[in-house]
Amino acid sequence: MTVTEHRGLDLIALERFLADSGVELDGPLRAELISGGKSNLTYAISDHTSRWVLRRPPTAGLTPTAHDVAREYRITSALQDTAVPVARTVALCEDDSVMGASFTVVEHVSGRVIRTKTDLADLTDQDIHDCTRELVRVLGALHNVDYQAAGLASFGRPDGYVTRQVALWAKQWARVKTADSADLDRLHAALAESIPAHSEASIVHGDYRIDNTILAPGQTSRVAAVVDWEMSALGDPLTDVALMCVYRNPAFDLVIGEPAAWTSERLPSVDDLAHWYTTTSGRELKNWNFYLALANFKLAVIAEGINHRYLVGATVGDGFDRAGESVPDFITAGLRALKG
Incomplete structure (x- = not known):
């Protein structure tokens, strides 16, 4: 051995x-x-x-x-x-x-993971279009799964999910922050004051984007497996959609430590992604600015968590040293979203 x-x-x-x-x-x-x-x-x-x-x-x-x-x-x-x-x-x-x-x-699932902009180099614009449409379709399929029939009725409490998310990520910020941020506190307070009164319930992935999927061998238009389910829950499906869109922010390159495929200008716009989701899932994007702000809040905390682990020597590999630089960008984007 x-x-x-x-x-x-x-x-x-x-x-x-x-x-x-x-x-x-x-x-x-x-x-x-x-x-x-x-x-x-x-x-x-x-x-x-x-x-x-x-x-x-x-x-x-x-x-x-x-x-x-x-x-x-x-x-x-x-x-x-x-x-x-x-x-x-x-x-x-x-x-x-x-x-x-x-x-x-x-x-192990055989296939292709598209993680960086370099990974997109051999794909045509039509390949990228078809791949992105498939990714949005799969997300809609996830949100349409009958979670009770799948045996997940006790997987979480969809009622009050958004309220708990706002509180949870604020607590996690307090746990991992390396410096105080008045702007983040302001974003948290504004989110807490504008939580939608009603929301839908579904399985949510919690971290959905292209590199958290494995594409079928030789078929960029078919997803072989969705991976990285650690933040999944029963909750509001629009939190998944908004996070998928916010990952398009170029600041996300700093979070993963390399030029992310999902931030590439060759991919469809946030508006296109949102529109495709509404057509494939049949859901409206009500209170959309709130969900975009919440997604930015979440990403700011995630980036700071990576920065914290890097500073205490708990990361393995390269690309962690600049994650903290993205935190102000996500906070600013979140505040801007709430202003409409």
Whole structure:
């Protein structure tokens, strides 16, 4: 058995856990880092014949609910036989004594992940148009899943979801902030005063954009799997739509530490994305400026969380050093959205 130096990963312990879970292994496990902790630590795991993906929280600087891999596992298990493509689930470990935190193992999904602007280089404008339409269609399909029939009636409380989101992200800001911000406090107060009286209920992904999907091999117009479900919940579907649109802000490049594909000028505009969603889902974008402001508020806190982990040395890999620079941009955009 091979011991690696990957932070937060013990392959010997993982081999024992998988064997005890009934997973047949063909030789020692190997690991390759996929994502170093902007959200969760994600590793490609393999033996001689099979491949899996393991996800676990970062080793420090956690924000409550933002790294809930058990939540990911539950919802992807429930979505196995729906119109939403997801990876096949393999095992969930909630015993922290195994590797220091909960972790999940799912089957590896072959396909293409478009993460950076460079990844768009070999795509035609028509490819990008078709791909983006498919992404919006899948989001609409997710929001139309009957969550009660899927066994997710107890997955959360959709009533009051937006109110709780405003309070939650304010608390998480207090937990991870590296400096005070009067503008963020002002944005939070304005959001709290303008929460819509009514909202719809659906499964929400919580982090939906192109690089949180795997495109089918050779078919950029088909999503093979939606991934990164750690912030999923039962809530207001318009929070997903607004966040997908706000990710188009060029400041998001600083959050992921590289030129993001989703911020490319080659992709459709925010107005186009919003219009396509209304036509594919049948929902109106009521109180749209509020949802755009809330999405900017959330992204400001997420960026500050990454900055916090970077400053305390809890990140793995490169590209974390400038995430904090994006925080004022998102705050400003949120305040501007509330002004209409």
